């Protein structure tokens with residue numbers, strides 16, 4: 001076998017690219033990874049995969065990898081390679097010095113949805129137990145924090161309601177602000193299978209995504225709304241349900257509260273399809289027909305993405321979808337539900353593990369004395385009961401001088417967060433920036449300490465996917481940096497005077513299970529035995545929970561919430577007459593740090609601006625021209641492609657390449673409840689570059 005060049009062994013692990021969480025056998029010849037083979041018994045993928053999971057693993061051995069710790073006194077200096085002992089000692093000493101000078105609350109950390117549950121858990125523990133504050137936030141802040149807020153308010157827990165398999169029993173599929181074909185390809189295949197079998201499709205999206213019309217699939221309705229008007233659309237759906245007597249009265253009476261007050265609100269004429277047409281541009285007849293289909297077409301399931309959450313009303317929209325599902329009884333069984341399609345591999349997990357500044361693991365508020373008591377007893381410290389800083393608050397506080405040191409764990413905030421200029425100013429103002437990452441990313445350019453991270457092939461732990469499925473991530477090879485990331489966090493904590501020690505990642509999961517009721521039945525041994533499990537997994541649900549809220553909502557009764565539509569502040573003006581919205585493509589992943597370092601780079605080497613032919617013509621722009629894209633906060637240059645996927649007046653780009661830096665354009669606007677940035681609506685102008 002060896003002579004034929006075939007693999008000699010394999011390790012079962014989980015793709016690190018998106019919230020689908022596909023299982024793969026990593027096949028090796030000796031110590032060399034030869035190929036990734038999708039695993040037929042993988043709970044999320046059942047033998048399927050996409051191009052990223054299958055082929056885009058080359059970044060793990062890319063020569064750009066940082067393999068030794070580096071330190072510098074100022075960002076104007078050259079990096080100097082140091083030992084782990086020196087890097088950890090330097091980091092711990094500087095953090096303590098800064099706290100002594102500027103106070104306990106002057107430091108904090110950002111966790112990553114790319115890292116394992118166990119790594120996230122120890123980072124938030126370091127912040128709470130060692131830093132002595134709650135200044136920890138997750139990069140989910142900038143993607144799905146409104147999901148966490150909205151689903152908790154209405155259903156009682158911050159997670160999607162269904163397993164992926166559930167889509168096979170949906171009769172109507174409502175896709176809002178998501179492009180599963182590019183963003184969640186393996187789940188998209190499941191969805192398409194069901195659509196080809198005859199399920200009806202409604203797409204709510206300003207852009208004509210591939211799903212609207214693909215082989216053997218034709219959406220019954222594509223509601224091409226103006227960016228920023230989701231809430232008006234979902235309210236119009238609910239208005240039709242209420243005023244046309246399409247409510248599931250029995251479900252509402254048995255399972256929900258607040259219905260009477262909500263009915264009074266939603267029945268008002270301002271929510272009628274006719275009134276909403278004025279706001280959204282979607283014809284009233286189309287709105288009404290789509291709402292009727294959702295309410296009467298059988299099992300109706302909602303799937304949504306960042307086109308819902310990354311708005312100034314992201315949280316309102318999540319609650320609006322929950323209202324709609326409850327009013328029609330589309331919750332708590334196969335084929336229905338409200339389902340966030342998570343972007344990164346461990347968005348769900350990074351939120352579950354307590355890395356929001358107001359919540360301990362399991363979404364329990366830091367002000368809850370009983371919950372805090374569990375951790376105080378186990379960790380041997382007093383914990384703070386007031387929420388810490390969110391990411392945008394950290395940036396603001398850094399600029400005003402009260403926040404002085406930040407630990408960034410596996411996240412490129414300088415490229416991925418909005419309003420790049422403000423982020424750069426904040427990072428440059430810090431006394432200490434510690435970055436742990438695989439590469440010298442855009443954030444590391446502002447760092448004083450760069451701690452090398454491990455790729456998913458070197459990690460030992462778990463990821464939790466969009467259907468709450470906890471998958472094992474097994475080490476395919478030893479950490480090329482010499483240390484697991486959780487070990488580094490423990491060593492920094494110890495150097496700061498707090499005794500944090502674990503023998504293994506399995507032991508960290510044991511602590512998570514001990515302290516978090518929804519994870520009580522989870523252990524590496526159990527996962528190795530059953531493959532994967534969906535939380536809650538505990539005494540009440542030893543086999544996990546594929547479908548939530550079956551007999552009752554987690555909060556008891558499902559709660560109807562009045563979802564008032566408030567227009568975004570971001571309007572087109574004479575100076576910035578177009579609206580820019582953003583998204584991703586199949587072959588690149590987020591800021592591209594990984595996919596740009598694989599063969600993928602040859603497939604899509606640049607971000608492109610999709611511009612409607614009419615908008616291009618009036619500006620003298622031809623297909624392929626380089627253009628300047630500007631907003632009130634910044635400008636960048638990229639290539640225009642003419643496309644009628646967007647309506648006149650709306651343009652679209654991706655954010656995978658630092659050279660383009662789409663977030664130079666995006667603004668400080670954010671969701672009212674969670675500060676999730678309003679990436680999806682920016683008023684812009686487009687013009688030919690001066691040299692053309």
Ligand code: SF4
Pocket residue numbers: 015016017018019020021022045049050051052053054184185186187
């Ligand atoms: Fe990986 Fe997502 Fe593709 Fe599955 S669908 S292989 S998890 S990128």
